[in-house]
Amino acid sequence: MEYQHILEEIHTTLQNSPQKGTVASYIPELGKVNADHLGIYLFTLDGKEYGTGHFDIPFSVQSISKVLSLAKALDFVGTDLWKRVDVEPSGNPFNFLTLLELEKGIPRNPFINAGALVISDILLSHLKNPKEDFLNYVRELAEDSSISYNEDVAASEKATGYRNTAAANLLKSFGNMEHNVEDVLDFYFYQCSLSMNCRQLARTFYVFANSGKNVSGKTFLPPGLVKRINAIMLTCGFYDEAGEFAFEVGLPGKSGVGGGIVAVLPGNYCISTWAPGLNEKGNSLLGMQALEMFTTKTKLSIF
16 A cells, blocks of 8 residues: 555645644643644554654644553553543543542543543652653653653643642542642643654554554563553543544544644554644644544554
């Protein structure tokens, strides 16, 4: 299949689209990004790579990092994790607080903010130097030591993270947070500030397309755990638009309000996109369209 031609055709079509979405501004640092950026990168399991557009420009991965923190937490505590976080789609915005109170401090899934805060709390219990150790874990997955945090984004999130602070305090009030709220939030904000380009993102998530083995074949996760994480990505990876993504694209994946999306077809490929303009649900407008066009043109999805 002529993947490079397909990616370039998609890029050309979408680059000329008059509707590019709205760049997230509630985190001020994210609002500085040019809405015209569009990058696509494909990494197939036979080791071939294809890219087009702005695939080599780093961006803030934001909630995409929640998949990686979940994987690391599961590696530490296994199925005990599900005593503190559920696996159901929320049907509500990612920073919704009412549901957390109604369900007595058990977040619906690990990809909404409250769920990711619980995961952060778990990692603080098991990582000696949490921020450094988590960053090294991501670098090892991608085999890329240049991946780093964006300090400006982390500071911007901390300065405006009132709803995350509220969620963390709610979790604490229900006994579902062991560490100090401030420490959990600090780690969480840094986690979300991870900076990668599309190529690095595809290399990092290659492990979820390759039964737990990274780009060089090193085993990081057992296949059964990868199966569970891919299932949660399919049902919960796109806020309250997960059903739409499954319907239109048909891949497990995860989005972030920095405009990135990464998705996998287990046993076949990992693909990432970056277009900073978001739709009303907080997902990349052009990224969603690019992935729908890709699976339609290639006929390669899980369905």
